[in-house]
Amino acid sequence: MGRVERLQRDDGNTIAYATTQAAKEGGLTPTVVFLGGFRSDMTGTKAVALEAWARKTGRAFLRFDYFGHGQSSGRFEDGTIGRWLDDSLAAIDRLTKGKLVLVGSSMGGWLSLLAARARPERLAGLVLIAAAPDFTERMLLNGLSPEDRATLEREGRLERPSQYSPEPSVFTWKLIEEGRNHLLLDKPLVLPCPVRLLHGQSDPDVPWEYSLQIAKHLDAPEVVTTFIKGGDHRLSTPSDIARLIATVEELVS
Numbered sequence: 001m002g003r004v005e006r007l008q009r010d011d012g013n014t015i016a017y018a019t020t021q022a023a024k025e026g027g028l029t030p031t032v033v034f035l036g037g038f039r040s041d042m043t044g045t046k047a048v049a050l051e052a053w054a055r056k057t058g059r060a061f062l063r064f065d066y067f068g069h070g071q072s073s074g075r076f077e078d079g080t081i082g083r084w085l086d087d088s089l090a091a092i093d094r095l096t097k098g099k100l101v102l103v104g105s106s107m108g109g110w111l112s113l114l115a116a117r118a119r120p121e122r123l124a125g126l127v128l129i130a131a132a133p134d135f136t137e138r139m140l141l142n143g144l145s146p147e148d149r150a151t152l153e154r155e156g157r158l159e160r161p162s163q164y165s166p167e168p169s170v171f172t173w174k175l176i177e178e179g180r181n182h183l184l185l186d187k188p189l190v191l192p193c194p195v196r197l198l199h200g201q202s203d204p205d206v207p208w209e210y211s212l213q214i215a216k217h218l219d220a221p222e223v224v225t226t227f228i229k230g231g232d233h234r235l236s237t238p239s240d241i242a243r244l245i246a247t248v249e250e251l252v253s
Contacts, residue, residue: 014073015065015067019062029252033101035115036108046129046241062091064088081178103244109214123191126194131199200228
């Protein structure tokens with residue numbers, strides 16, 4: 001894997017990242033940027049597999065950890081959608097050049113759409129894997145019992161068991177309130193590039209129908225949605241990875 005480096009932020013925090021430089025013949029093709037999910041990091045199966053593909057094919061590639069995630073500094077509980085978007089834009093602006101294909105997984109799909117809206121001139125394509133825009137409002141808050149919601153509002157935080165980690169997931173009221181500044185699915189989203197949505201139909205976290213809602217809201221030159229029967233939330237099996245790489249390669253080429 002690529003050597004982990006640090007991007008200094010103005011507030012003294014650092015963002016951990018790793019880059020793969022393009023070979024000369026691949027220098028004119030877009031850089032692929034991977035944006036991970038809530039509480040995940042840049043060492044996940046999809047990010048590492050894409051990095052290996054980039055090295056093999058001579059493509060430029062960037063993976064990084066948001067504030068409070070993985071090897072970056074900061075407390076996870078202090079993070080918000082706006083902060084993680086700011087990290088994403090800083091990484092894109094300072095560590096890449098030219099056109100981009102953004103690959104966003106789960107919450108990273110939300111951040112990819114927000115980044116695409118903020119930097120439309122740089123976009124060559126978007127790949128969204130079980131994308132979860134607006135999840136703080138539509139899934140998290142709407143899925144809470146009245147008791148849990150009261151606890152979250154009263155105490156400012158709520159712990160829930162995680163099926164992906166022995167540590168519980170921590171949700172803060174600040175995350176939900178600040179997330180309201182970045183909601184996307186209340187109006188059409190105009191994008192200048194083709195979009196590919198991949199979603200497993202056995203996803204326990206983000207229902208596959210959610211990708212249909214996203215596709216309906218997108219005003220883009222081309223939107224293709226692919227559903228994987230039996231696919232889970234992570235879509236990290238060998239066949240899932242092969243499909244992801246083929247999808248990214250299509251947009252990069």
